[in-house]
C-alpha cells in the first residue's frame with residue numbers, strides 16, 4: 001500500500017504544529033485564518049481500487065492540532081446552528097488544541113451518539129461547515145474548518161484507547177419498548193430509552209443489525225467494525241437485538257402492542273424500496289437496483305469471490321444512473337469488484353449533484369467516468385436477454401424546479417448509444433410498504449412515508465417513527481436527530497409526563 005502522499009502531509013503538519021505551538025497564545029484571528037487547511041490523507045487511488053479497505057486514513061495528531069487551530073472560536077458559533085443535533089463545535093475543537101481528546105469526544109457525545117460514523121459520512125459541507133465564519137472570510141466554503149474530520153479524529157482516538165464507555169442505566173422501570181429497524185434512528189432511540197431503565201428489544205429484518213450503514217454504505221467508506229462496536233455497546237447496555245425478524249410478517253405491529261406486552265413501539269424501518277426508471281429493458285439480465293447490488297456486495301460479502309456464498313454479476317462495462325452518494329458508492333464498488341469501465345450517467349451537471357463533494361472527488365480519482373447532462377431512455381438486450389447497450393438522450397439546464405435545482409430539458413435528436421453490460425439504477429428509494437399494508441390505522445403520505453407530529457408520534461397511540469421512513473431517503477444525522485426526539489417523547493410517555 002502506498003503511503004507516500006500521506007507521509008508528506010503528516011511531515012508538513014508536524015513542522016507546522018511545532019511552529020504554531022511555540023507561539024500559540026500570541027496567534028490572532030488573522031493569522032489563524034492563514035493556517036493551511038489540512039488535507040485528509042488517503043490511500044493511493046490506483047492501489048485502493050484493488051482493495052476494500054477504508055480510503056481515508058484520518059488525521060494525525062499534528063494535523064488535528066493544526067486544523068483545530070484554524071477555528072476562530074466565534075462567539076455566535078454559526079456552525080452549531082448548521083449541525084442537525086447542535087453539537088457544541090467550538091468547545092470540542094478547542095479541547096483538541098489543548099490535547100484533551102477525552103473531554104473533546106465527551107462534548108460531542110452530549111449531542112451525538114455516533115461520532116465515528118457521523119465524522120465519516122455526514123454531509124458537513126452543507127451542514128455545520130457551510131455557515132462557518134472561516135469559510136466566509138476565505139470566500140470558499142470548502143475552506144471552512146474541517147469539523148467532520150476533527151470529529152472523526154477524536155472518536156477514532158477514543159476507540160483506539162479502548163475507552164468507549166457504557167452509559168449508566170437507571171434502575172428497571174418494568175416498561176418494555178420495541179424498536180423496529182436497527183439503523184441510526186433505531187440505535188439512537190434504543191440507547192436513549194434504555195438509559196432511563198426501560199427494557200428494549202430491537203427487531204431487525206436482516207441477519208445483521210446496523211441498517212444502511214452496514215448493508216448500503218461500502219466498507220471502503222464506512223468500516224463495518226465501527227458499526228459492530230456500536231451494536232456491541234447497545235448489547236452491553238442490555239438492549240436485546242433480534243435479527244431475521246420482519247415486523248409485518250414474523251409479527252404484526254399491532255401484535256407487539258396488544259399481545260407481546262410492549263408499552264411503546266418505535267418504527268425506524270428506513271427507505272429501502274428502490275425506485276426504477278420505468279424504461280424499456282429494465283428487466284434484462286445485468287440491470288440492478290443500487291440497493292441489491294450494494295447489499296450483495298456489502299452484507300453478503302460477495303466481493304470475497306470464491307469465499308462468499310452470494311454470487312455477484314461479473315460486470316465489465318458499467319453505467320450507474322444517478323448522482324447521489326448511492327450512485328458514487330455503486331460505481332466505486334463496481335470498480336473494486338473488477339469492472340474495467342464504470343460511468344456515472346446523470347441528467348444534470350456536477351453542481352446539482354446531491355453526492356458529497358469528497359465522494360465525487362474520490363470517484364474521479366478512481367477513474368470513474370462522468371457523463372453529465374445525459375440519461376438512459378432505453379436499455380438494449382442481446383438474443384440471450386442480457387444487457388448489451390443503453391440508448392441515451394442529452395439534456396440542457398432550464399429554469400429551477402421546486403427543489404431549487406435547474407430542471408433538465410431534453411435536447412431533441414440528441415440520442416446516442418453507450419455500450420455497457422451492466423446498468424445500476426441509483427435514482428432514489430421509497431419506504432417499504434409492509435408495515436403500512438399490515439397496519440390499517442397507520443397514516444402515511446402519498447410516498448408511503450409515515451406522518452408524525454413534532455414529537456415523532458404517529459397516528460397510533462404509543463407508536464412513534466423517525467428517520468428515512470418519515471423523511472424519505474435522507475441522512476444518518478437527520479435520522480439520529482429524529483430518534484432523539486422520539487426517545488424523549490417515549491420517555492415522557494412512560495414516566496407519565498404527557
Ligand code: FAD
Pocket residue numbers: 121122123180181182183184185186203204205206209210211212213216217218245246247248268269270271272294325326329356432434435466467468469473474475476477479
Ligand atoms: P436505515 O438505515 O435504512 O435502517 C432501517 C433498518 O430497518 C434496516 O436495517 C432494515 O433492514 C430494517 N427494516 C426495514 N423494514 C423492517 C421490518 N418490517 N421489520 C424489521 N426491520 C426492518 N447518509 C449520510 O448521512 N451520508 C452518506 O454518505 C450516506 N451514504 C449513503 C449511501 C447509500 C448506499 C445509502 C443507501 C444511503 C446513504 N445515506 C447516507 C443515507 C443514510 O444511510 C440513511 O439516511 C440512514 O441510514 C437512515 O437511517 P434509518 O435508521 O432511518 O434507516
Ligand code: SF4
Pocket residue numbers: 070071072073074077078079080089090131132133134144145147
Ligand atoms: Fe470555528 Fe467555524 Fe464554528 Fe466559527 S463557525 S466557531 S470558525 S467552526
